[in-house]
Amino acid sequence: MKKAFVLNLILAGMFFLYAGSVSVFSQDTGSKSVIEVIQVDAQKAVVLKSEVPSNAVGPAMGKAYEALYGYVMSNNITPAGPPFAVYYSYDPNGNTVFEAGVPVNGPVDGNDEIVYKEFPAMKVVSTQYKGAYEAMENVYSELTKYMTDNRLESTGTSWEVYMTDPSQVTDPNDNETLIYFPVKE
Numbered sequence: 409m410k411k412a413f414v415l416n417l418i419l420a421g422m423f424f425l426y427a428g429s430v431s432v433f434s435q436d437t438g439s440k441s442v443i444e445v446i447q448v449d450a451q452k453a454v455v456l457k458s459e460v461p462s463n464a465v466g467p468a469m470g471k472a473y474e475a476l477y478g479y480v481m482s483n484n485i486t487p488a489g490p491p492f493a494v495y496y497s498y499d500p501n502g503n504t505v506f507e508a509g510v511p512v513n514g515p516v517d518g519n520d521e522i523v524y525k526e527f528p529a530m531k532v533v534s535t536q537y538k539g540a541y542e543a544m545e546n547v548y549s550e551l552t553k554y555m556t557d558n559r560l561e562s563t564g565t566s567w568e569v570y571m572t573d574p575s576q577v578t579d580p581n582d583n584e585t586l587i588y589f590p591v592k593e
Contacts, residue, residue: 443535443554448588450529452488453509454479454522462504466541469493472508479522480510488513492569532588533560540580551589560591
């Protein structure tokens with residue numbers, strides 16, 4: 409019980425620290441998202457890669473973050489930002505391959521399933537979304553249209569940065585997620 413409480417404190421603190429005042433695409437209002445091209449800094453992280461049926465991503469992601477935060481806590485590592493996921497492939501009728509990650513400040517040893525990884529700085533198309541994870545399809549369509557309209561070529565790997573902790577949000581429509589599509593320079 410104490411471990412779960414500490415984990416929730418860490419998550420709540422990290423989400424609070426990194427939640428900024430950004431225009432948000434809202435599922436409830438259907439308002440348009442603010443899409444922008446930005447540069448994101450390089451990031452060090454511990455990650456856990458999974459391949460699961462696409463209809464099982466939510467539970468698999470929960471287990472991945474439980475393992476990641478358990479590892480972080482048991483090794484006295486302070487998270488350096490909100491958790492994220494990098495999606496390498498998605499097939500609505502097949503499998504999804506993703507890495508769940510927790511940013512850290514420096515290199516750390518991993519274990520058989522948790523790996524230390526450094527992501528390079530990159531140029532991304534970005535927006536912030538507020539709503540249930542299951543209803544994000546329109547935001548991805550908007551991002552894809554924006555990239556097409558502005559002749560930006562995606563590397564094909566989308567990122568989601570989770571600004572709220574779904575275990576602490578009572579209404580899924582209050583979840584806030586930053587979505588990135590890395591694009592070629």
